[in-house]
Amino acid sequence: MSGGTGTDHRRWHFLTHHSRVLLAVHRDPEIKLATLASEVGITPRATQHLLRDLERDGAISRIRVGRRNHYEVHLDALAPSEIGSSVTLGNVLGRLSA
Numbered sequence: 001m002s003g004g005t006g007t008d009h010r011r012w013h014f015l016t017h018h019s020r021v022l023l024a025v026h027r028d029p030e031i032k033l034a035t036l037a038s039e040v041g042i043t044p045r046a047t048q049h050l051l052r053d054l055e056r057d058g059a060i061s062r063i064r065v066g067r068r069n070h071y072e073v074h075l076d077a078l079a080p081s082e083i084g085s086s087v088t089l090g091n092v093l094g095r096l097s098a
Contacts, residue, residue, distance in 0.1 A: 015096075017042055021050045022059060025071040026093045033069075059089060 015023070020040045024031060031039075037047040051071075054060045061072045075090030 017046070018050050018053060019096075021047060022054055022073065022089070023093060023096055025051075025054075025060060026073045027097065029071045029073075030068065031071070 017040055021036065024036055024039050033044050033047055037044040040047065042050075051060070051062065055062055058077050059074060061074065063070045063072065073089060073093065075088060075093065077089045079087045079089050079092050
């Protein structure tokens with residue numbers, strides 16, 4: 001365990017990978033999968049799984065536009081229950097994007 005002054009350069013993230021993908025898609029609905037994966041710091045395959053989770057749970061919709069995807073974040077969808085029972089994704093994303 002490092003006390004913060006050693007050579008351990010592991011980074012931790014305040015937000016989950018799901019949250020980081022959702023935030024990135026909210027900022028850029030036309031984002032390419034490879035760019036999204038790079039921004040979040042995970043593989044494209046893992047990014048696909050996270051997008052599928054978010055779509056399955058009603059947080060986003062994916063619309064094919066030619067060979068590209070356009071993502072729509074459902075801002076009125078409720079955030080995960082640990083955040084609060086009446087907090088919407090729009091509330092959370094609005095604060096994180098500010």
